[in-house]
Amino acid sequence: MKQRITYIVRDPDAFTPEQLVVKDDFFAVEQVSAAKEHRITLGLSELPEELRKAFAQWHELHIRWASGSPYQAAAPFTSRVSPGLHVFYTPQKTAGDGRLCPLLREIFDSSLGCESPKESFIKMPILSERFSMSASSQFYAPVHTLSDLVHYIQSKLCPPSSAFCTDAAATLHSASYLDMDFDAISHALIINAFWAKAPNASAHWTENISLRGPSDTIEIGVLNNEQNPDPEDIAFAGFLTVLGQDSQPKPTRFQTPTRHYPLPSSKRLSYRTSFAHPTGLHPTLVLTLPERNISPPDSTCKLHIHLTLPRTLFIDKYQFNDALFLSSHHLKSLRSLSGATDLEAPDWVIPQWGSAALFELAVPGSASPDSRIDPGWNVTIPMHLRYLPPFPDSGHRNLEVPWPVVFWACRAEEGTKMSNNPFDRIHLGYEALFGPKTRFMHATPAPIGNGTGRLVEVIQVPVLDVGKVKWVEAGTVGVVLAAFFGLCWILGRKSYAMGVASVEEEVRERKKAQ
Amino acid sequence: MGFSFMFRSPATVFSAAVILRIVFLVYGHFQDAFSPMKYTDIDYFVFTDAARFISHGQSPYTRDTYRYTPLLAWFIYPTTWPGFWFSFGKVLFAVGDIVAGWMMFRILRSHHKMSTSRALKFASIWLLNPMVATISTRGSSEGLLGVIVTALLWSVLAKRIRLAGCLLGLAVHFKIYPFIYAASIVWWLDGDNKSQGRPRRLDTTNSPYERVRHFVNPERVILAIHSLVTFMALNIVMYSIYGFPFLEHSYLYHLIRIDHRHNFSPYNTLLYLNSAPGTHSSASFELERLAFVPQILLSAVMIPLALAKQDLPSTMLAQTFAFVTFNKVCTSQYFLWYMMFLPFYLPDSTLLRSRITGATALVLWILGQAAWLQQGYQLEFLGNSTFVPGLWTASMLFFVVNVGILGIIIQDAQRKKSIPGRTPPVKKT
Numbered sequence: 001m002k003q004r005i006t007y008i009v010r011d012p013d014a015f016t017p018e019q020l021v022v023k024d025d026f027f028a029v030e031q032v033s034a035a036k037e038h039r040i041t042l043g044l045s046e047l048p049e050e051l052r053k054a055f056a057q058w059h060e061l062h063i064r065w066a067s068g069s070p071y072q073a074a075a076p077f078t079s080r081v082s083p084g085l086h087v088f089y090t091p092q093k094t095a096g097d098g099r100l101c102p103l104l105r106e107i108f109d110s111s112l113g114c115e116s117p118k119e120s121f122i123k124m125p126i127l128s129e130r131f132s133m134s135a136s137s138q139f140y141a142p143v144h145t146l147s148d149l150v151h152y153i154q155s156k157l158c159p160p161s162s163a164f165c166t167d168a169a170a171t172l173h174s175a176s177y178l179d180m181d182f183d184a185i186s187h188a189l190i191i192n193a194f195w196a197k198a199p200n201a202s203a204h205w206t207e208n209i210s211l212r213g214p215s216d217t218i219e220i221g222v223l224n225n226e227q228n229p230d231p232e233d234i235a236f237a238g239f240l241t242v243l244g245q246d247s248q249p250k251p252t253r254f255q256t257p258t259r260h261y262p263l264p265s266s267k268r269l270s271y272r273t274s275f276a277h278p279t280g281l282h283p284t285l286v287l288t289l290p291e292r293n294i295s296p297p298d299s300t301c302k303l304h305i306h307l308t309l310p311r312t313l314f315i316d317k318y319q320f321n322d323a324l325f326l327s328s329h330h331l332k333s334l335r336s337l338s339g340a341t342d343l344e345a346p347d348w349v350i351p352q353w354g355s356a357a358l359f360e361l362a363v364p365g366s367a368s369p370d371s372r373i374d375p376g377w378n379v380t381i382p383m384h385l386r387y388l389p390p391f392p393d394s395g396h397r398n399l400e401v402p403w404p405v406v407f408w409a410c411r412a413e414e415g416t417k418m419s420n421n422p423f424d425r426i427h428l429g430y431e432a433l434f435g436p437k438t439r440f441m442h443a444t445p446a447p448i449g450n451g452t453g454r455l456v457e458v459i460q461v462p463v464l465d466v467g468k469v470k471w472v473e474a475g476t477v478g479v480v481l482a483a484f485f486g487l488c489w490i491l492g493r494k495s496y497a498m499g500v501a502s503v504e505e506e507v508r509e510r511k512k513a514q
Numbered sequence: 515m516g517f518s519f520m521f522r523s524p525a526t527v528f529s530a531a532v533i534l535r536i537v538f539l540v541y542g543h544f545q546d547a548f549s550p551m552k553y554t555d556i557d558y559f560v561f562t563d564a565a566r567f568i569s570h571g572q573s574p575y576t577r578d579t580y581r582y583t584p585l586l587a588w589f590i591y592p593t594t595w596p597g598f599w600f601s602f603g604k605v606l607f608a609v610g611d612i613v614a615g616w617m618m619f620r621i622l623r624s625h626h627k628m629s630t631s632r633a634l635k636f637a638s639i640w641l642l643n644p645m646v647a648t649i650s651t652r653g654s655s656e657g658l659l660g661v662i663v664t665a666l667l668w669s670v671l672a673k674r675i676r677l678a679g680c681l682l683g684l685a686v687h688f689k690i691y692p693f694i695y696a697a698s699i700v701w702w703l704d705g706d707n708k709s710q711g712r713p714r715r716l717d718t719t720n721s722p723y724e725r726v727r728h729f730v731n732p733e734r735v736i737l738a739i740h741s742l743v744t745f746m747a748l749n750i751v752m753y754s755i756y757g758f759p760f761l762e763h764s765y766l767y768h769l770i771r772i773d774h775r776h777n778f779s780p781y782n783t784l785l786y787l788n789s790a791p792g793t794h795s796s797a798s799f800e801l802e803r804l805a806f807v808p809q810i811l812l813s814a815v816m817i818p819l820a821l822a823k824q825d826l827p828s829t830m831l832a833q834t835f836a837f838v839t840f841n842k843v844c845t846s847q848y849f850l851w852y853m854m855f856l857p858f859y860l861p862d863s864t865l866l867r868s869r870i871t872g873a874t875a876l877v878l879w880i881l882g883q884a885a886w887l888q889q890g891y892q893l894e895f896l897g898n899s900t901f902v903p904g905l906w907t908a909s910m911l912f913f914v915v916n917v918g919i920l921g922i923i924i925q926d927a928q929r930k931k932s933i934p935g936r937t938p939p940v941k942k943t
Contacts, residue, residue: 280895318559318578328550343579346774348791387774389790395899462899464786469902476784479910480840483917484808487836490921491820 002041003218005209006423007034008074009238010197012224017239017249020222025211025244027220031204033197034222035074037423040191047189048156050099057098060135060183062088062427065108068144068402068454070447071176071196075225075234076423078442079260081177082308082402083455085109085143088124088135088427089117092184107152109143119351122339125433134432138339140308140353142400142456146172164212174199179425211243218243221252225262232412232439234258259418260425261439263408269293269443273403274450276380279459283313287361287379287406289443294363294377297441300411303361304335305379306430307404311340311354312347312386312461319382320359330379332360336433346387358433361406390464397463403455406443409434521631521638524619531615531641535608538651539601554604558653561586561603562593569594575759583687583764584752586655607650610661615641617661617668618857621827625671626861636857649850656850659689664854666692667827670699675733679740686741687748690768691851694810694837696741698818698829703733771843776890776905778844778883780913781805783906785842809840821927827858828927835923839916846883863926865919875919882912 009015010033021028044052055061068083085108091097101114114120121137150169158165172178172193179192197203211218223238233256239249263269269289276284287305294303309315320326320334339355361379388397418424418439426432431440449455520526542553564574564587574580574587590603615637622633640646640660650657662685669678678699685692752760774786813836821829834852838844865872886908892898893905 278896280897281893282895318556318563321559322550322552324548325550325552341578344775346790387786387790390787395901396897460897462893462897462901464783464901465899466787469783469787472783472787472902472906475906475910476780479913480780480805480808483914484812484840487812487917487921487924488816490924491816 001043001046001213001216003216004037004039004041004221005218006037006039006221006223007032007205008036008077009034009222009224010074015222015224020239020241020249022241022246022248024247027209027218027241027243029205029207029222031202031206032222033204035072035077035197036195036205037077038193038195042189042191044187044189050156051103051189054098054100054103055182055189057092057095058100058182058184059090059092060088061090061100061181062135063180064088064177064428065143065146065179066177067175068449068456069176070445070449070453070455072447073196073262073442073444075262076236076256076258076260076421077194077425078262079425079428079440080405080407080442080445081428082140082306082405083142083144084308084402085112085139085141086308086429087121087139088137088429089121089139090136091117104139107149108146109141109148112141112143113353114139114141115351120353122352122355124429125336125338133426133436135427138356138429140310140356142310142402146175146178149178171195171199181427209243222249223252226253226255229255232257232261232414234261256421256423257412257414257417258421258424259412259431259439261410261441263297263441263443267293267295267297269406270446271406271443272446272448273455273457275401275457275459279385281385281462283383283385283459285381285383285401285404285457287381287404289377289379289406290374291364291377292374296363296410297408298410301408301441302332302410303363303406304409304430305359305361305381305404305406307357307359307381308402308429309339309354309357309383310399310401311350311352312388312399313383313401313459314341314343314355314386315357315381315383316343317341327362329381330362330377331381332362334358335360343384346389348389350386356429358430385459385461388461388463390466390469392466395462395465396460399459399461401457401459403445403449403457405430408441408443410439410441412437412439518631521634524630524634527634527638527641528612528616531612531638531647534642534644534647535611535651538647539604539608542604542651543601553652555649555652555654557655558603561590561653561655562600565590565603566594573756573759575756575763581763581767582655583748584756584760585688585748586658589658604651604653607653607655607657608647610658611646611650612641614657614661614664614854617664618854621664621668621671622857622861626858628861632861636861639857639860640854643853646850646853649847654847656847659685659692660850660854662688663692663695663830663851666695666699667830667855667858670702670826673733675703675736676740679737680744682737682741683744683746683748687745690765691834691837694814694818694833695830697814698822698826698833699737700734701818701822702826702829703731703737704823776893776901778846778886778909778912779842780840780909781842782909783901786901805840805842809837812840813837817924821924825927825930827855828923828930831855831859832920832923832927835916835920839913839920859923859926862930864922865926871922875915875922878915879912879919882908882915886912 007029015032019030019032021030044055047055064081064086066081066083073080087104089100097117101112101116101120104114105112117137117139121139124134124136124138126134150172153169153172154166158169174195175193176196177194179190181190181192182188198205209218209220220241220243221238223236226235226237228235235253235255237253238251240252241249272288274286274288276286285307296303315334315337317334317337320331326332334357336358337355340350340352341355342350359381364377385399391397412418414437431438445455450457520530545551545553560577560580561582563577564580567576568574568584568587569591574584580587590606592599592602618640619633619637622628622636623630626633628636646657662681666678666681666685669681682692682696682699685695774789776782813833817832817836818829821832831852834855838848838851841848860866865875886905889900889904889908892900
């Protein structure tokens with residue numbers, strides 16, 4: 001087991017090296033205000049047999065989970081995904097999918113709408129086969145907490161009676177995001193958890209880290225984001241410690257090209273998401289940005305929104321062909337739409353989880369920095385609801401829609417070197433929709449969230465109330481049958497009368513003729 | 515009447531009809547150019563997208579929700595050319611309207627023996643109807659069906675049976691539902707009456723063999739052969755080019771669709787309830803699956819048998835009215851299907867003769883629709899769960915109103931003498 005723990009110090013002025021203690025195979029941080037990333041690399045042989053067998057069948061699997069609570073990112077960990085569980089998966093050409101869905105249900109949420117990758121996953125849109133670094137299929141589910149995962153790790157992965165392991169797993173409860181990556185080439189499972197801040201009242205980390213086994217390695221970095229010397233790089237200075245090797249923290253300084261680049265503080269962009277009320281059957285998502293901050297950090301930058309839509313909500317791509325329509329919604333174009341996009345089907349006949357969309361946004365022409373009140377730049381995206389099944393004793397059902405992610409996508413000179421960044425994060429669902437020479441600068445969701453501090457919007461979907469339908473079947477059939485027989489009677493009565501009349505007439509005429 | 519001068523010559527009415535459509539077309543062009551709210555019907559984008567796929571050598575079914583024969587996309591192929599050609603389809607549909615109106619006028623003149631001005635007045639129900647002009651200039655294909663079906667009626671009345679057969683085959687290939695007209699046309703083509711004006715022979719005296727032989731007269735055989743050959747030839751050609759998706763989207767989809775989205779159909783709520791998983795009561799026999807029985811019995815069997823020999827146009831109106839009213843899906847474009855027969859039926863109908871009946875029927879029809887639309891608005895735009903009782907009650911009421919009107923139409927058709935050309939003159943209103 002290899003571990004890498006990185007602290008990104010929030011306030012370099014308040015940090016002193018005395019807050020770090022190193023002794024043989026023991027490391028401690030005391031009262032450090034920082035964001036933290038904990039990366040664990042496990043060989044397949046270190047996993048229980050159930051998982052080992054399952055992983056052996058897959059080509060690649062990337063899990064991205066993000067908390068529904070707003071968090072403050074810290075470079076180099078600025079990339080974002082919509083809150084919830086995202087799974088990116090490529091099967092092996094010859095093997096089946098094995099127990100992917102049952103395992104996901106067991107690990108993340110027993111009510112996960114995952115039947116099998118073939119049914120529930122959607123195909124990833126791929127911009128260019130040649131440069132594709134994307135998995136072939138995608139799944140999403142609104143998983144709010146990692147408590148099932150914590151329980152799974154504690155009961156299935158931790159050695160019995162290892163308080164250390166149990167406690168370590170429990171720290172996931174407060175993680176801002178969690179990644180899990182496996183691919184058949186490296187044959188390793190990488191688990192990567194990120195905390196924007198320490199989960200205690202003071203938001204300071206005080207931790208002891210020690211080596212547990214002879215084959216373990218732990219590398220600990222306490223870093224400070226330096227002013228960038230190169231426009232495309234980010235730079236860090238701080239201390240690196242390899243447990244068991246270093247007797248004291250080793251000063252370090254390095255810089256690296258990065259795919260996800262922090263926005264300069266003058267251009268910081270925070271966004272809010274809501275739905276225009278009333279939502280009806282055609283909800284309109286409203287993205288609000290502060291108008292005066294929307295200026296591209298670079299002339300090559302284009303503002304984008306990436307939406308993760310549960311299947312009950314969908315986008316009609318044909319609406320977004322017209323330039324006038326697009327500009328009236330402050331949109332430039334629908335760049336990509338994949339997944340369950342059927343325009344007519346009700347919710348219950350769609351097997352996939354939903355769809356994912358990428359729009360390029362229009363930006364205000366000339367911002368007026370003088371005006372005191374920022375009116376806000378509203379981008380609106382019209383959507384449609386599918387019919388949900390009738391529901392007992394309620395005319396509405398709640399639909400949760402995760403907040404989208406919003407970012408500038410800019411041209412980068414040194415695209416290929418980005419993967420050299422030790423903190424590079426890919427498989428987010430949208431970066432493969434851009435060329436390899438693209439860097440992303442993310443807007444931050446407003447800390448207030450939807451008003452209750454969550455990055456999830458709730459739509460009330462009107463449904464048929466089963467409690468009220470007692471008479472619908474009998475009533476419909478009764479009225480239709482009554483109408484039918486009434487019309488039959490009108491048709492028959494007169495026809496019969498006329499038939500008799502015409503026969504009588506003919507008989508009379510024949511008699512006359514005789 | 516202040517407008518009576520208008521109806522003196524066909525030139526005035528048809529010029530007005532043409533100008534009306536040109537105004538709508540130009541207006542629509544401007545609205546599309548300057549407003550994000552489009553005048554052009556969504557379906558028109560479906561057709562033109564499909565035509566574009568065809569022009570790239572692809573299947574029109576590459577376009578989602580294209581549920582029509584590829585013929586339609588071929589008809590509007592010029593819309594793929596640049597510039598103003600995009601509106602070619604709308605112009606075609608609008609011209610179709612005018613041609614249909616011309617044929618209505620001819621039928622009213624020659625078969626209903628009307629004076630020019632009276633025929634023009636009734637043809638204007640179609641020609642000068644803003645709803646009809648709007649639908650075609652917005653680019654809905656229902657107008658094209660109007661011209662095919664009116665041409666069918668004209669050719670039958672003019673005894674051009676070969677042409678009628680081809681048109682019937684084409685119409686069914688286009689929209690399926692015109693198959694109901696086969697029954698009334700066949701029944702009407704009873705070699706003995708109409709053209710010769712002789713009284714019907716007393717069938718009861720004939721042997722079954724003779725009755726069958728009598729039924730299978732040359733006209734009926736010609737009609738059957740021509741319609742079947744046209745229908746099958748079109749299908750075979752389309753199937754050979756576009757394969758299964760053609761069958762799937764232009765036929766099977768319409769036959770197996772269970773459209774749960776709210777619409778005017780009385781079955782709507784029941785279909786929503788019973789098509790969703792887990793809510794279907796075990797005691798129910800899925801009665802909605804039998805919904806086609808009253809619909810087909812009325813529109814394709816009973817109404818043709820009872821009425822076709824009295825008055826073919828009114829019979830076709832009643833058939834269409836029954837088909838639409840009892841359909842599992844009903845949206846307002848379906849109302850156009852029967853509107854094309856109103857000019858033939860209304861002249862000596864109870865709805866016009868008895869002002870009270872006519873006004874009551876019209877008011878109830880509008881109220882029924884308004885009530886439904888109000889409930890639909892609450893659901894669609896305000897998100898209120900009006901499925902039950904609001905929307906369901908409204909659709910049942912609208913259904914009852916329609917059935918009532920259908921009853922009047924049937925009774926009117928029954929009153930007619932068997933020769934359409936010999937309807938008694940009616941006092942001018």
